[in-house]
Amino acid sequence: MDLLAPRGRVANRLKEPVDDLTRGGAADPLIGRNAVGNVRNLHAALLLIDDIVRNVLDNVRNCKVRASAMARISARERHKDELIDAAALMLARAPFAAFSREALARECGAKSSTVRSYFPDLEWLKRKAVARIFARVRSEIEALEVAPAATVHQAARSFLQAFADLLGRGVYVDMLRVLVRESLVEAWVGDLYREQVLGTAAAALAQHVRAAGRRYGTHVSLRDGVGETVLGRMEAAIALPTLLPSWHGCAVSDRSAAVERATSDTIAGTFAFEFAEAA
Structure with a gap:
């Protein structure tokens, strides 16, 4: 059966047998009437099937059109x-x-x-592109690998060491260059930095400090603003000099000293109380 045939072509082929049966039904009226009824029912069923097939084919064509349009939009x-x-x-x-x-x-x-x-x-294009620069740094911060530590001091130092490593990467330096160059004129650049970078890093530092405290049954928190201050000083010591034309690399000893100072400042900015007391 040709499914693509014009509607009713197949079904209409039954018209001649119907006419023949109608004319021949005179010899045996009962048989003639039954045969005619059966053929007419089959004819109606074929017309219905023909409509269903056409609807299916129309839907397939429409789906192909929509898929093509979606592909163009996706590209x-x-x-x-x-x-x-x-x-x-x-x-x-x-x-x-x-x-x-x-x-x-x-x-x-x-x-x-x-x-x-x-x-x-x-x-809009500028803001979208710059937001992507800051979002990449945020993703890097969130992906920092910091091993669980037994003490708050070790937890803070481990995170700050990982952050110090990030400060030397190109993705962070690119972000910092945009911040230093544009934030005095474009206030929204500074807002992106505080939200996407400094705020994310400070929250991660505080989380590691709290997690270390919970390991020995104590609630340890950072005072407000301590994380941002500590991380900002690290950034100034390790990352900002990379923007200077005369910069020739940060000595390992200088980076280690910056991490140790930041760790001491972090510990000095914590407060603790027992869980039972908090309850």
Whole structure:
């Protein structure tokens, strides 16, 4: 059976047998009427099946159209995402004032008209790209591997050592360059730093301190602002010098000294009480 045949083509082939049976039913009226009824029922059933098949085929065609449209949208979104990544790299290297959609198009080998159609608002594009720079640093902080420690002192030192290692990575230096260069003019850059970077790192430090305290039945917390202060000083000692033209690398002894000072300041900024007392 040709499922793609025009509606009723197959079913209409039964018209001639129906007519023949109608004419021949005169010889035996009962047999003729039964046969005609059966054929007519079959004819109606085939018409119904024909409609069902057509609906199925229409749905398949519609699904293909929607899938094709979704594929085009998905490709567009992937391209936009790649352009935002490229914009983030450009903004990490050069001032905001030097950035443009035309420069982004040249950098990526794309058409300026395409970039403009994707990002009609240049300010939105800048903020989206810069937010991605800070979000990457936040992800790095959240992924820091810190082994469980037996004491609060060890817990603080382990986290601060891992954070010190992060301070020397390119992803952190790129973020810091944007912060130092732009935050005095663009207040929202400073807000991103405090929320995505400093706040995330301070919360992680406090969490490790609390976890170490719980291991021996004591609630240990950091006083408000201690984590941000400690981490900011570490950043100034280890990461900020990398932005200076005369910088030739941080000595291991200097980094270790910064970690030890930060650990001492962290411990000095804690307070503790027994769980039973807290209850």
